[in-house]
Amino acid sequence: EAGVAQSPRYKIIEKRQSVAFWCNPISGHATLYWYQQILGQGPKLLIQFQNNGVVDDSQLPKDRFSAERLKGVDSTLKIQPAKLEDSAVYLCASSLVMTSGRAQQFFGPGTRLTVL
């Protein structure tokens, strides 16, 4: 079974530029998450989708970050304009609800963003 795919794997941009990340979740997984992981810290949830609807985007800096999941499958996360503090690994995860009623999240390899 293919895992969560993300691209690009690495991106270097200058501050004030824009950047977009792409995520393809595991087939059949209705829930998709974007996390930001700053060096030395654990992942922080930015946004959670259920199919193509937003469940929670309370920690997404909406003045510069946006995300969409138009057809309920692939998702893109955009930053415009980027700031130095946006340098981080951006992780995408998808989950499936198990018979236990709990959901297991599967993570992609992440996109490492460096803002100069």
Added chain:
Amino acid sequence: TQLLEQSPQFLSIQEGENLTVYCNSSSVFSSLQWYRQEPGEGPVLLVTVVTGGEVKKLKRLTFQFGDARKDSSLHITAAQPGDTGLYLCAGEAGAGSYQLTFGKGTKLSVIP
């Protein structure tokens, strides 16, 4: 805001030694998960503990959930170089929320 404190932040040990990593919070979680993350990869789930006092074993790894479901520990027996990585604990606030709050992680290095 629910916070998870992990300790120690860094751990460097010799092959064959034992170690324990702690994950503490003032909040109650419906479940707690442990992940391992290697450089350039996403976290991979090791175990989920749900019941207060629960103990789960995964080969040389033993996971325990506190009776009050606020804390957890990970114990590794006879550490191997292959155990090297970042260990993250993550708590699920409410059953059915499917949202996780992560700790900052413990970076483990096992020296051959």
